[in-house]
Amino acid sequence: MEKFTRLEQTAIPLEIENVDTDQIIPARFLKATDREGFGENLFRDWRYDKNNNPIADFVLNNPTFAGPILVAGNNFGCGSSREHAAWALTDYGFKVVISSFFADIFKGNALNNGLLPIQVSDSQLQTIFEAINENPNCELIVDLVSQYIEIPSIDIHIDFEINSYKKTCLINGYDDIDYLINNKHKIEEFERKRNA
Amino acid sequence: MGKTLFDKVWDNHVVDQLEDGPDILYIDKHLIHEVTSPQAFSALNDKDIPVFRPQQIVATVDHNVPTLNQHLPIKDVLSRNQVAKLRKNCEEHDIELYDLGHPYQGIVHVIGPELGITQPGMTMVCGDSHTSTHGAFGSIAFGIGTSQVAQVFASQCLLVSKPKSMRITVDGELKKGVHPKDVILYIIAQLGTDSGTGYFVEYAGEVFENMTMEGRMTVCNMSIEMGARGGMIAPDQTTYDYIEGREFAPSQAEWQQKLKYWKSLPSDPDASFNKEYSFDAADISPMITYGTNPGMGIGIQEQIPSSQNESFQKSLEYMGFNQGDTLNNLPINYVFIGSCTNSRIEDFRVASAYIKGKKKAENINALIVPGSQQVAKQIQDEGLDIIFEEAGFMIRQPGCSACLAMNDDKIPAGEYCVSTSNRNFEGRQGPGARTILASPLTAVAAAIEGKIVDITQL
Secondary structure (H helix, E strand, O other), X not given: OOOOOEEEEOEEEEOOOOOEHHHHOOHHHOOOOOOOOHHHHOOHHHHEOOOOOEOOOOHHHOOOOOOOEEEEOOOEOEXXXXXXXXXXXXXXXXXXXXXXXXXXXXXXXXXXXXXXXEEOOHHHHHHXXXXXXXXXXXXXXXXXXXXXXXXXXXXXXXXXXXXXXXXXXXHHOOOHHHHHHHOHHHHHHHHHHHHO | OEOOHHHHHHHOOEEEEOOOOOEEEXXXXXXXXXXXXXXXXXXXXXXXXXOOOHHHXXXXXXXXXXXXXXXXXXXXXXXXXXXXXXXXXXXXXXXXXXXXXXXXXXXXXXXXXXXXXOOOOOEEEEOOHHHHHHHHHOOEEEEOOHHHXXXXXXXXXXXXXXXXXXXXXXXXXXXOOOOHHHHHHHHHHHHOOXXXXXXXXXXXXXXXXXXXXXXXXXXXXXXXXXXXXXXEOOOOHHHHHHHOOOOOOOOHHHHHHHXXXXXXXXXXXXXXXXXXXXXXXXHOOOEEEOOOOOOOEEEOOOEOOXXXXXXXXXXHHHHOOOOOOEOOOOEXXXXXXXXXXXXOHHHHHHHHHHHOOOOOOOOOEEEEOOOEHHHHHHHHHOOHHHHHHXXXXXXXXXXXXXXXXXXXXXXXXXOEEEEOOOOOOOOOOOOOOEEEEOOHHHHHHHHHHOEOOOHHXX
């Protein structure tokens, strides 16, 4: 997994609530057997019309906005457990998603792919949306080590929470799978005891 | 203080606790399918890690398979490759696969219970969010991502933080024509689509106690639609009667031993929950959804509520509805009865009992997709296929089908489909398709009338 510590970049505002993983990557694109290339179909049906022409008013098609940070409305990533949603976002180039609420499975999938989900309050989310809309070139500082977001242009500082185990994994690029395999003796011991 | 059903099962599976971090949770059964497993097998192969406990894994094909001519090679190349990949992976890692043509093939959440694989007190996972279905048996069952599928392959465990607990109690008696699907759509409409996030739900009260196992599965199935990782119902005599004698159910001495454990599982009377809600069964009417998430549901006679919220308005625009509209009498052209929510034999019994002697409306395309080969066989054995065919319904072969439209079973853009599935997201049943979620009874009534009707008023 790719390591994440800090970035200072612009962001893209997606002011829609309850963005489900079917919108992030529609089911018809889940037929691949590897992890690459899903970015092409990220938000497919919002990005392109039925003739595959870009839909001008969708934010990813708006040249005003760019950057590896996605700022999205409440309850981002609800619905299907498809990890392809996290793969599509990272493949497109996103490294951080900020929202006021994340669905559980999506959040776990993001963390397992080096994509940092940051939960802020409703009012903080509005402040961030306003800052980006007013000045699309404004940069956000996302610091995982010290757990804060800053927007210097409007002089705002927001602290965020993250599970300390997951934080360690992201900073060092560790996978859960390595941790579990290193604990196999405990797992075998558990099996022995319950079968005794 | 007493323990909840959830606490008892969870605590029984904790291998180790990380300080200020997640638990190592042991997984009893791992179900896999063609769509969310290939990258997990690749992850294992890349690291040269073997599958740790292949005998605790069961595989089937359901998500992308066609529902016509399953004996022929799959036409769609990508789907065919994905199924072939699962076959190869299962063979290499010695995993049981219920492939196309196997009498046990079907939707993963239909075959687990019907084969007696799903049992009370177990932990179960699958790379599919509707794994919550199996909680109907008093098991902890939840959907996982593909990285986690790989973790379970490698260690039969997951690193997960223990969720908070919620109890939803529904007491009283359901009105005639109100089905388990209506109960769960009502609960989600009341609480909202993100209300359960971070929680595991226990459903309690007379309504669930009096429900059949298949009804309980419908309810637990949709727990994820309010954000909850899973939902559970305490095992009781209904549960034991359902399991006894099934293919992989314990028997004889083992049955007695298991039964003793299962009977210890229900929440203690003094157990406390982080959140509690209660509802009165008498307040629940046949439900339908009007928007693009399962929380946007109303009674069929009710009006679509008003809201200034932009996402809400975008949703109504997609559906072609206005605030204040009633959907009663709305003309529709498509009906889908199937999916892991409602494709079990009871669903088709309810549907066929209603349509017996009737014909579908001329404009209607009505698709019946059994959840498994065993359900398909039961439909035939009970002669329900004749009723469906005489009424003009198409019966297909088992799979997820038009619930997520990964195969050819798609609803055309702009068309309304009254569907017994679980998600009314934009484009879920095909690009531009407009899904209206309902119970199997409401769905067949719509097929006969050619429009949405309130079954309790007919």
